[in-house]
Amino acid sequence: MHFLSDGVDNGETSLYINLGEPGNYVKETVEHFNLNPDGIHFLDLAPSHEDFDEGEIYSVFSNAEVEQPSFIEKLRSTVEDLEPDRVLLDPITEFRYLTSDDRQFRKQILGFLDFLRGNNATVIFTSQASDSLSDDDLQFLTDTVINLETDIEGSTLYISKFRGSSYQRGIHSYEITDDGVTVFPKLQPGTWDPEQSADAPKILSSGIPEVDELLKGGIDAGTVTFVSGPTGAGKTTTALQFIKEAAGRGEQSVMYSFEESPRTIRQRSRSINLPIQSMLEQGTLSIEEIAPGEYTPNEFTSGLKTAVEDDGVRIVLIDGLQGFKQNLRGYTTDPEEVLLRIVRYLRATGVSTIITNEVSNITGEFRVTEESVSNLADNILYLRYVEMESDLGKVIGVLKMRTGDFERSLRQFEITEYGIRVGDPLKNMQGILTGTPTLKDHRNDDPSGDGE
Incomplete structure (x- = not known):
């Protein structure tokens, strides 16, 4: 959300594609951190209580062939209409439930990412990996991988992939406060600035x-x-x-x-x-x-x-x-x-x-x-x-x-x-x-x- 809000602050068009938590909840969270939600376009594709209304049960528990066409069409038409500069898919792992097998999943993701790149969009997606469900195949398709981990002692961040560029290696710390996300990079040796210490005693x-x-x-x-x-x-x-x-x-x-x-x-x-x-x-x-x-x-x-x-x-x-x-x-x-x-x-x-x-x-x-x-x-x-x-x-x-x-x-x-x-x-x-x-x-x- 920092990524999308920064785009809005710089006059860019930002699109949030919500596949998980309800859209209203996400907007409230963004407002809490003062991240300018009014300038972010929301495409809410997360399940809602309306999906459980009588006569609509099939749309929640249907197979991939029933769900996929309307889902993909909403994504495509929204992107073509907005022409966003920045896109967030949260979480992309929900796409797994719209395909019949892993090969089809990979094919759909690759095609969709190519579609977004073709519209000159910079894309970030979140992935909910677990021991039983790896996201290695998704990492293979990306240019950059940022890993977030947390335990009772705090939260850490490390970059495992950044295609075409160098990056600061190591495990870094981060925290989420009322001001949003703050990252504390691992300290690296600096360089001596002669002008800074020119007047200092020997x-x-x-x-x-x-x-x-x-x-x-x-x-x-x-x-x-x-x-x-x-x-x-x-x-x-x-x-x-x-x-x-x-x-x-x-x-x-x-x-x-x-x-x-x-x-x-x-x-x-x-x-x-x-x-x-x-x-x-x-x-x-x-x-x-x-x-x-x-x-x-x-x-x-x-x-x-x-x-x-x-x-x-x-x-x-x-x-x-x-x-x-x-x-x-x-x-x-x-x-x-x-x-x-x-x-x-x-x-x-x-x-x-x-x-x-x-x-x-x-x-x-x-x-x-x-x-x-x-x-x-x-x-x-x-x-x-x-x-x-x-x-x-x-x-x-x-x-x-x-x-x-x-x-x-x-x-x-x-x-x-x-x-x-x-x-x-x-x-x-x-x-x-x-x-x-x-x-x-x-x-x-x-x-x-x-x-x-």
Whole structure:
């Protein structure tokens, strides 16, 4: 119906040939979606209550030879009178009941489609296939096949045939709302637009001198950075520091929060003097809360694509890798494959990506990621709890920078009411990554052997 309505909007003649549901019901449905039904011509050939009137029973339960002539004549005369530019047959599988065998059915369909093409009409037909009744023979006769499927997790669309042209492969999502049908294509890697990022900085600073020293100045723009650590270590706060600095240059950022509400983020930021509220008011930051089951992966990536290409976003923060994998509904592929597509797309468009990743170990065995996703990162900044003089403290360090050098030492890390505070390198301690550091023994470095 979108197809027919679009034709009307462009001054074309559209014809709807109804073989299934009653015509009045179809018109009401079209009106509900504001698809301009007044400009669509309806040829209603669906059975109605009048077909069951006394003396007319034979017309419903008659054989094909009785029904076919008048049926075909109505179709032919309507098409010849209207000369439609666009035609919809809904559903074409009803033609099966007007023929005596499959060969006759195929012959009639092929002849009718040739007749419509001969009148310069573009034709769409719907088919109600099932396990017991295939429509492979109909697909063979067409130039394009669009497959729609639905289950309790959502609706998907894929194209299996498009004669004479290329098309975007893969499984895409769609939904039907009060606005009609909306399609969310599978995300494809983009291309770098030099003009879009010509004025963007090459290096993204955190605004914390000691962190920038760890990173030898900052992270390269257009790369993927993981901020990894256990719960409560300060991953989100650290990630937001880079966004704060970008906002000061007028750059746009978006934060996709999979684990916290925007209200909680604002409150927590206010308590540590991080100006999230002013960034939101100035429009340099938007926070999108992603609730469990709210979006399919394709719906989420479509929104991300809009933010980058239409809103000019230059930094994307995915806050909560575990939440990302759990909250998106209807996965038809591995969640890590979806993340890989997102990362490849953002890299190709020159957008900087920051992903916070929670690890379960608070102390003990050192792990950067719970899953095998660290290969996606260009940079890995990690936070770690340690016991220092019977107090629970934190340290920060850099494990990986694919595009440059970095400081290999660890530094004490603290979040105060004035923001993040980072200390000097902890050069006199060892065993920090075990969670229970000790003072380094310098006697082995002393030539005299007396420890002085």
